[in-house]
Amino acid sequence: MHEVDMTRALVLSMQSWREGHRPQQPKVSRVNLQVGAFTCVEPEQLLFTWKVAIANSWLEGAQLAIEPVPLLGRCLACASTYTPAAEQGYRSPCCSHPMEEIVCGRELRIRSVDYELVEANPPPNPQPLNPVFCP
Amino acid sequence: MHMPLEDNLGLNLLAANQHQAAHNREHFDAWQLLCINVMSSPGAGKTSLLERSLPLLATDFAMAVLEGDMTTQLDAERLEAVGVPVVPITTGRSCHLDAAMVAGGLRLLRQRLDPASLDLLWVENVGNLVCPAEFEVGEHRKVALLSVTEGDDKPLKYPVMFREADCVLITKTDLLPYLPVQVERIEDHIKQVNPHCAVLRVSASSGAGIEAWHLWLHQQVAAQRSALLAMPAPQPSSAAAPLSLAR
Numbered sequence: 028m029h030e031v032d033m034t035r036a037l038v039l040s041m042q043s044w045r046e047g048h049r050p051q052q053p054k055v056s057r058v059n060l061q062v063g064a065f066t067c068v069e070p071e072q073l074l075f076t077w078k079v080a081i082a083n084s085w086l087e088g089a090q091l092a093i094e095p096v097p098l099l100g101r102c103l104a105c106a107s108t109y110t111p112a113a114e115q116g117y118r119s120p121c122c123s124h125p126m127e128e129i130v131c132g133r134e135l136r137i138r139s140v141d142y143e144l145v146e147a148n149p150p151p152n153p154q155p156l157n158p159v160f161c162p
Numbered sequence: 163m164h165m166p167l168e169d170n171l172g173l174n175l176l177a178a179n180q181h182q183a184a185h186n187r188e189h190f191d192a193w194q195l196l197c198i199n200v201m202s203s204p205g206a207g208k209t210s211l212l213e214r215s216l217p218l219l220a221t222d223f224a225m226a227v228l229e230g231d232m233t234t235q236l237d238a239e240r241l242e243a244v245g246v247p248v249v250p251i252t253t254g255r256s257c258h259l260d261a262a263m264v265a266g267g268l269r270l271l272r273q274r275l276d277p278a279s280l281d282l283l284w285v286e287n288v289g290n291l292v293c294p295a296e297f298e299v300g301e302h303r304k305v306a307l308l309s310v311t312e313g314d315d316k317p318l319k320y321p322v323m324f325r326e327a328d329c330v331l332i333t334k335t336d337l338l339p340y341l342p343v344q345v346e347r348i349e350d351h352i353k354q355v356n357p358h359c360a361v362l363r364v365s366a367s368s369g370a371g372i373e374a375w376h377l378w379l380h381q382q383v384a385a386q387r388s389a390l391l392a393m394p395a396p397q398p399s400s401a402a403a404p405l406s407l408a409r
């Protein structure tokens with residue numbers, strides 16, 4: 028189940044965000060995501076794996092709010108937008124044009140984070156959590 | 163004091179991975195090599211294609227392979243014999259490679275050679291049509307394989323992979339006479355989700371289509387060289403600053 032990996036990646040990105048608040052600590056109440064229909068992520072699965080991933084972590088108790096974003100393509104033959112019938116095909120119903128432009132639906136976006144700042148006690152580890160490795 | 167705050171981030175859920183991937187790419191550009199991420203479902207023929215192609219390409223390009231497919235039977239000895247080192251990547255049972263794993267593989271490779279001597283770096287990803295499409299590793303090009311035995315509906319069922327690919331190889335075409343599948347339908351389904359990618363028919367067994375595939379590769383290497391010439395001399399950034407995302 029790749030939502031486990033997605034959740035891990037999300038938690039890593041959240042840790043990078045936390046780094047930016049040093050030396051204070053953000054206590055997160057809600058993470059607001061946008062998840063497009065044209066991605067590899069199932070919102071339901073993500074909600075489930077999120078709860079497991081944040082247990083006993085600095086994100087414990089943070090709610091994950093997912094705003095689903097439908098897939099919208101733009102037909103480049105006539106400029107109208109359409110939602111493809113997915114497994115039935117991705118051509119535009121108006122002109123049978125292939126799906127060239129995607130207007131929305133590719134979002135895997137942390138839109139915003141709701142939190143309060145607390146004095147770190149004990150102070151956060153001085154080592155950055157997400158070092159970048161030189162290959 | 164406890165103040166309710168809201169940070170508008172608007173950043174990708176995979177930002178941490180993308181940050182590492184971008185850093186990998188900075189090094190690749192400084193080394194002036196082209197990195198190709200090879201992806202498919204398990205058994206579509208990634209390893210067989212590399213085994214067919216690399217000895218032929220070795221006359222034109224200096225290459226190395228980062229091998230992330232745990233089940234692979236890659237004949238490392240045969241590739242090493244034509245001067246292509248093969249380095250396994252530890253995936254820790256993950257169903258895809260991420261940028262940090264590829265950075266780790268490169269560190270191992272650097273114990274054996276100077277990557278600046280390479281023209282092409284191959285990454286064989288874990289067999290999976292789902293998440294490798296979303297996890298960048300720093301590659302310049304994505305190549306997706308789809309074997310004719312998988313049926314023609316795969317591009318519609320796993321459209322993200324085929325949308326993201328720069329080149330889709332329809333593999334095992336030597337089996338077409340024995341299958342009810344129509345290769346034109348496979349091609350049409352790929353083109354529906356990605357009208358601009360190259361779609362090539364190949365057989366690692368018979369060698370059919372391999373020349374066109376190699377032509378595509380030569381074009382990509384040439385395109386990357388001119389792209390690098392047009393860029394300011396790449397310098398891997400500021401001792402790899404960790405990603406920091408507040409506000």
Ligand SMILES: Nc1nc2c(ncn2[C@@H]2O[C@H](COP(=O)(O)OP(=O)(O)O)[C@@H](O)[C@H]2O)c(=O)[nH]1
Pocket residue numbers: 202203204205206207208209210211231234235289333334335336337364365366367368
């Ligand atoms: N008939 C035929 N079989 C192939 C071809 N390429 C690979 N195979 C077979 O498909 C199986 C999986 O191939 P492999 O290269 O290991 O796939 P990978 O998992 O994507 O690396 C092996 O049994 C190969 O012999 C081909 O072009 N034609």
Ligand SMILES: [Mg+2]
Pocket residue numbers: 208209210231233234235286
């Ligand atoms: Mg393999």
Ligand SMILES: [Zn+2]
Pocket residue numbers: 102103104105106107119121122123124
């Ligand atoms: Zn139209």
Ligand SMILES: [Zn+2]
Pocket residue numbers: 160161162185189398399401402
């Ligand atoms: Zn570096």
Ligand SMILES: [Zn+2]
Pocket residue numbers: 029032256257258293294
């Ligand atoms: Zn995965």
